[in-house]
Amino acid sequence: DWSMAEFRRTKIAEIREQVGSSRVICGLSGGVDSAVAAVLIHEAIGDQLTCVFVDHGLMRMGEAEQVVSLFRNHYNIPLVHKDVSALFLGGLAGVTDPEAKRKFIGKTFIDVFEAEAKQVGGADFLAQGTLYPDVIESVSFTGGPSVTIKSHHNVGGLPERMNMKLVEPLRELFKDEVRALGRELGLPDIFVGRHPFPGPGLAIRIPGEVTRERCDVLRKADAIYLEEIRNAGLYDAIWQAFAVLLPVKTVGVMGDGRTYDNVCALRAVTSTDGMTADIYPFDAGFLSRVATRIVNEVKGINRVVYDYTSKPPGTIEWE
Numbered sequence: 001d002w003s004m005a006e007f008r009r010t011k012i013a014e015i016r017e018q019v020g021s022s023r024v025i026c027g028l029s030g031g032v033d034s035a036v037a038a039v040l041i042h043e044a045i046g047d048q049l050t051c052v053f054v055d056h057g058l059m060r061m062g063e064a065e066q067v068v069s070l071f072r073n074h075y076n077i078p079l080v081h082k083d084v085s086a087l088f089l090g091g092l093a094g095v096t097d098p099e100a101k102r103k104f105i106g107k108t109f110i111d112v113f114e115a116e117a118k119q120v121g122g123a124d125f126l127a128q129g130t131l132y133p134d135v136i137e138s139v140s141f142t143g144g145p146s147v148t149i150k151s152h153h154n155v156g157g158l159p160e161r162m163n164m165k166l167v168e169p170l171r172e173l174f175k176d177e178v179r180a181l182g183r184e185l186g187l188p189d190i191f192v193g194r195h196p197f198p199g200p201g202l203a204i205r206i207p208g209e210v211t212r213e214r215c216d217v218l219r220k221a222d223a224i225y226l227e228e229i230r231n232a233g234l235y236d237a238i239w240q241a242f243a244v245l246l247p248v249k250t251v252g253v254m255g256d257g258r259t260y261d262n263v264c265a266l267r268a269v270t271s272t273d274g275m276t277a278d279i280y281p282f283d284a285g286f287l288s289r290v291a292t293r294i295v296n297e298v299k300g301i302n303r304v305v306y307d308y309t310s311k312p313p314g315t316i317e318w319e
Ligand code: XMP
Pocket: 102, 150, 151, 152, 153, 154, 196, 197, 198, 199, 200, 240, 274, 275, 311, 314, 315, 316, 317, 318, 319
């Protein structure tokens, strides 16, 4: 891709110019944006960059391992992996309000990151994988000027508090352009093409209280759903697909026994920027295959439903 090769050269020069000989710290979220930003900045300034991966334990199946191995093995970029799942899940105990979850996760993320940044010592710059839609949405997010529908923690707060300057090389880009840049930088397709994932992770896909057990149940259902989507060759046609674990139990029957277990909702949408979205119209055979597998293979789920709501009036996530 010619334009991305050009963008890469220009940005590398800009990053070097902006940063000089200072140190930069970059928080990885496990997502494509922060990974692409980190790899690009590493290409520009090498070991002046330190990457910190704050692992809140709310990622999808195998995701944390993938990030760590991508950086350490594939790129040989030093990475501090901070497993703080106990801290996050402890703090989420008893929290059911969606915005309270976001606020706690955002704040705790910043606390942990700030402590790590101090350990690294003397970084003047904070790198972020902020995209153009993040820049817009942090000003007004779908609902108009003064209405906050959902607070995102990607933008704001941290740099001022830490008295750091920002390096945001992806600020002008949309998601599809970030993916093209990621490919240009040699990130594996499976990583680059990955569906967007919210900062608060599985916590906002578990309405009601989030526990480690519920995260584990959701991760299994979600992995089956995504595996079937990949096997059917549909992954790239979909913007985001994920399972949601509902705080609702229903009665079922399995073998000759009665079950009383959780409902799992499946969501899949097409979109170009996440601002509006249409449901993905799976065929009935596909959905019943996924439902059967989830109920048979995931202990704790006995019913699966499909979400048919577009955005607007729905949002993509359930919280
Ligand atoms: P909604 O649910 O508002 O989501 O239609 C639009 C896009 O934003 C993602 N999303 C988030 N991303 N922190 C994030 O980093 C959040 O709190 C958050 N909430 C939603 C969502 O996955 C979708 O891509």
